[in-house]
Amino acid sequence: LALQWGGIEKPWSSADVIATLCVAAVVACLFVAWEWYKGDSALVPxxxxxxxxxxxxxxxxxxxxxxxxxxxxxxxxxxxxxxxxxxxxxxxxxxxxxxxxxxxxxxxxxxxxxxxxxxxxxxxxxxxxxxxxxxxxxxxxxxxxxxxxxxxxxxxxxxxxxxxxxxxxxxxxxxxxxxxxxxxxxxxxxxxxxxxxxxxxxxxxxxxxxxxxx
CATH class of the missing domain: 1.20.1250.20 (MFS general substrate transporter like domains)
Structure with missing residues (x-):
């Protein structure tokens, strides 16, 4: 959504674009942490x-x-x-x-x-x-x-x-x-x-x- 909105539908400095970028980064970090925690039983070891x-x-x-x-x-x-x-x-x-x-x-x-x-x-x-x-x-x-x-x-x-x-x-x-x-x-x-x-x-x-x- 951030890549679709940014600079086209909404300015890059808008709260919606920044929020979606931050959420994406947090979710990605949580996914990597979870995969590390699960070890060999992870979805992607x-x-x-x-x-x-x-x-x-x-x-x-x-x-x-x-x-x-x-x-x-x-x-x-x-x-x-x-x-x-x-x-x-x-x-x-x-x-x-x-x-x-x-x-x-x-x-x-x-x-x-x-x-x-x-x-x-x-x-x-x-x-x-x-x-x-x-x-x-x-x-x-x-x-x-x-x-x-x-x-x-x-x-x-x-x-x-x-x-x-x-x-x-x-x-x-x-x-x-x-x-x-x-x-x-x-x-x-x-x-x-x-x-x-x-x-x-x-x-x-x-x-x-x-x-x-x-």
């Missing part, structure tokens, strides 16, 4: 976070999902506001990034099953993503469709590299009795990244509109 694979996979999943949600949120706004496309047409304009995510994800899964290597792709994804997302910021009303499609493909490749790879990594590295809980942590990280991304993207879009109106 804290000892799992001693595993670097789990930490790295969770971070990769979180940031990958953030990148994906921001892309599919902001690109249609660009197509509608800058290119003058309808909502339906702007959805079709996302086909390059969607197809590249699906194709890359399937191809990466095949390579992992064949060679048993996964860290290479987890590292490759952010590198390609830095290039693709950086190039997207150069788009304007005169950008050619070749550039737009090419940049989307780069973004899709970066997202496809890490869409399912972190899950495979923890399943391969964790002890058998910890696989279910470790997988749930990575999945939660994906959802958390999506929530944060939508809040950020919505706020940035709203601020941009307000600046244009001024």
């Amino acid at each position: 804290l000892r799992l976070f001693r595993n670097r694979t789990l930490i790295g996979s969770s971070l990769a999943s979180c940031f990958t999902r953030m990148a994906f949600f921001i892309a599919v949120y902001e690109l249609p706004l660009y197509f509608q506001a800058v290119k003058g496309h309808s909502p339906t047409k702007s959805g079709l304009d996302l086909i390059p990034i969607t197809l590249s995510v699906v194709i890359t994800g399937g191809f990466i899964g095949f390579l992992i099953s064949k060679f048993g290597r996964y860290w290479h792709f987890i590292i490759l994804g952010p590198i390609v993503g830095a290039v693709g997302f950086g190039l997207v910021f150069t788009l304007d009303e005169n950008s050619s469709w070749g550039r737009i499609i090419g940049y989307q493909i780069l973004m899709g490749i970066s997202i496809g590299c890490n869409l399912q790879t972190p899950l495979l990594a923890v399943q391969a590295d964790m002890a058998k009795e910890d696989i279910a809980q470790a997988t749930s942590v990575v999945t939660f990280s994906q959802f958390l990244g999506g929530i944060i991304a939508l809040a950020i993207a919505g706020y940035v879009a709203m601020v941009a509109v307000m600046v244009e109106d001024v």
